[in-house]
Amino acid sequence: MSRTTDIKALAEGVQRGDRRALARAITLVESGRADHRADALALLETLGTGKQALRIGLSGTPGVGKSTFIESFGLMLTGLGKRVAVLAVDPSSARSGGSILGDKTRMDHLARDPNAFIRPSPSQTQLGGVARRSREAVALCEAAGFDVVLIETVGVGQSETVVAQMADLFVLLLAPAGGDELQGVKRGIMEMADLILVNKADGDLKPQAMRTCADYAGALRLLRKRMQDPDGFPKALTISALEVEGLEAAWKEMETLIQWRRDNSIWTATREAQAAYWFGEDVRNGLLDMLQNDPQTAACMKAAEADVKAGRTPPTAAAEQVLGPLRLRLGGDAGKTGSET
């Protein structure tokens, strides 16, 4: 396939930390066009994986003050001399037509900071595509020499799993809630959190924020300590993004946790496991794409799934109806019926 992009020049731009080149590179990996895809792969291979940023996953439902947090936290980090990139993973943007981080004016100062880079979420049609593009965008930010990559998501559950698989640590942002009031934390998100930050611990809301923080600290204690956690983690802290309070303390906790993981070889092991995970996902998704691009197999799968849902065929037997013909077509050793499926 002929190149439509000057890969070498683009790679050099990214490696220089040129924000325009980075933006163009991200647009390239976000493209669904086959020729762009080939260019994107060539670009990623050229850049390699030599540089590593600290990747922080950030989740929180609307209203918890995520934009204010990113603005304050990002500026604090650039104030410490760090270069900060902010990306968004938002599988819902295609549905809603909107996009998170779309309104850069909510992060006015950070957006104009020369040591920061903010990229709104692309509109996508499916989470698989979002996941691949997001981690490729993260890889580009790392190649561009950023120290911290903040990966924001929206708290809908599935996207958190995706973000957790590309992050070194995961932060859950919450708002103060009164008494028994439900916080709307999606099941499964709390368990991923390394750090729960209860925002808006300022003014009248401060006592409520502290109670909410204590509630979550209590809930976290009821869960089993993970292998990759030092004593005391996961933690719950109060912060005020508005009054820029508690952010340095939160950053200190993140540094402590990450240093511990580095010292205990967990950093490297996690990165390796994540890379292997995404490789496996890419192979599986690629195989399924291959089948869906094949009208014969696609029709067979559709019919088999309908039979399964209606209870007419057991899942295993239906799967065999799809797999049998493929085995014959692949031929050779792949054609052998495995006794273990």
Add this chain to the structure above:
Amino acid sequence: MSRTTDIKALAEGVQRGDRRALARAITLVESGRADHRADALALLETLGTGKQALRIGLSGTPGVGKSTFIESFGLMLTGLGKRVAVLAVDPSSARSGGSILGDKTRMDHLARDPNAFIRPSPSQTQLGGVARRSREAVALCEAAGFDVVLIETVGVGQSETVVAQMADLFVLLLAPAGGDELQGVKRGIMEMADLILVNKADGDLKPQAMRTCADYAGALRLLRKRMQDPDGFPKALTISALEVEGLEAAWKEMETLIQWRRDNSIWTATREAQAAYWFGEDVRNGLLDMLQNDPQTAACMKAAEADVKAGRTPPTAAAEQVLGPLRLRLGGDAGKTGSET
């Protein structure tokens, strides 16, 4: 492939509710031999999916009194005229050499009850196989006309996900814990629970059990209500399996929840989604098996994964090294390069 089993006779035996025929049928689906597998598929297709039991997933770490609970709860159900089957999903049994439910003497009375059927876990080598065999065993119990199928597992995390995908409701059994003491609830299990039962609410432990129950009720309130839950669920209750207290109340809650799900079409939708899930899993696993049985592809995948882990190749590019040659071999429309992988 020639039949080594009289499928028709075996199917009739299972449908009559003959416990020996059921045991033989389960042994058949548990077998890894290719000819047995063909027989097992034929048997499952013959039996169909006409009868449905209430499938209850049950998890709890060792020491919480799971066997005593199954004995007491099972006998209560048979006392109500229900026929009860008990199965175990235990991915660890291959490693440990042991098996949960292996010691039927711990469920002495239930094991001798003509309306009960207890099947210890088979020793298996991998969770994928365990999952498929377990849900096939559940389907056999349903075909045999059992009203309730209890699917026990061990609280190690991954196996709970598997059990939740084959259960209509999920029960987490806990023991009383003092104050801040960690209960060792694996992250992600609490979120699956429809009902948390704090066992050993008897004698000196009763006040502690009530406190533990209140702690978990509090933690559950911090999680978002699921679509498939009526008001008040998930719930935490205290029980005493030893003194047979609270079991009828627990059963009443289960019935309420299930009736609500039936009334709101959630029962059927969940079963359909589960069947589609397992079909997808079977296709995906079958494809991966096909590739692993193909020495050329297996070698290519191994090399690609090593490159990915070492950071030498980005995951997408490595996946393409595996998928490219397969596309060529499959040929036709499947050979087209998808722009979306």
